[in-house]
Amino acid sequence: MAENPFDLSNDRAYRRWADAKRRGYDLRARDDFPLLVEIGGDGSIDDASLAIIRDHIDRYNFALYRMNGVPDDPLSALKRIGRRMGLKELDRNLCAPEDRVTRLTVKPVEGARYIPYTNKPIGWHTDGYYNPMRQRVLAMVLHCQQPAAEGGANRLLDHDMAYIHLRDTDPAFVEALSQPSVMCIPPNVVDGEQLRPQTCSPVFLTEPGGDAPALAMRFSKRKHNIIWSDDGRTQEALQCLFEFLESDSPWHVEYRLNAGEGVINNNVLHTRSGFSDDARRPRIYYRARYYNRINIH
């Protein structure tokens, strides 16, 4: 078993891991870096593409793909991708109880309570930061079936790099954001019915990985509906994190997905910019969330 780089008392293991992460990003700057990996329109992935996806996931926690055609059946295509990634259980979703893959498009009335179903920008978050701890969202696939007429780009940031920024700035920031109840989400109650209980959790937590633990992050920049620990250290750590997220580090990636493109990822930090739709061809995204990390065999 390799040493744990997330152990705050093991600086050597952390340095080795952080240096390897940074080296991985140097490759992205090269001209021959394959930003989008080619896959089939039905979600099938050949061995060569699978090897590249595995490499990207190992290094960056995300991989962008381009299908060789817009899928006729995006739900099946997404599920096929998920299976190939070793992803097992799809998240139960309040808004997509029937098939557990969510179709994101602007909804006029009832859905508009949730920002994803509007054309508004979405700030930095990881998916399911409000889920109970036994249903942690550790991976997801975000797929563009049809882009907006204008806008609707995504920014992505590997949460490992946010961790590195905080730990290099002050290890006490990581310690503060690893406290078991640093972030609490009040219950979701609609018309007197509790749809979700209160959930408290750390921001940074570790999950069993391959031969060493892996990092997961639960976070949203939204002020609304999150109760943060009010101690000074946590507040400073959050300030540092907010500033980093809004900065333009070499690790931030911005991309506007075209039809048939998407991102497979270990639930990295991401945003969406606001957009405007052509009423005849509205923006359509699909989102599949899973309770385990990507594990490609």
Ligand SMILES: O=C(O)CCC(=O)C(=O)O
């Ligand atoms: O619409 C998008 O581009 C992303 C939506 C998103 O991040 C979410 O629904 O969690």
Ligand SMILES: [Fe+2]
């Ligand atoms: Fe999201």
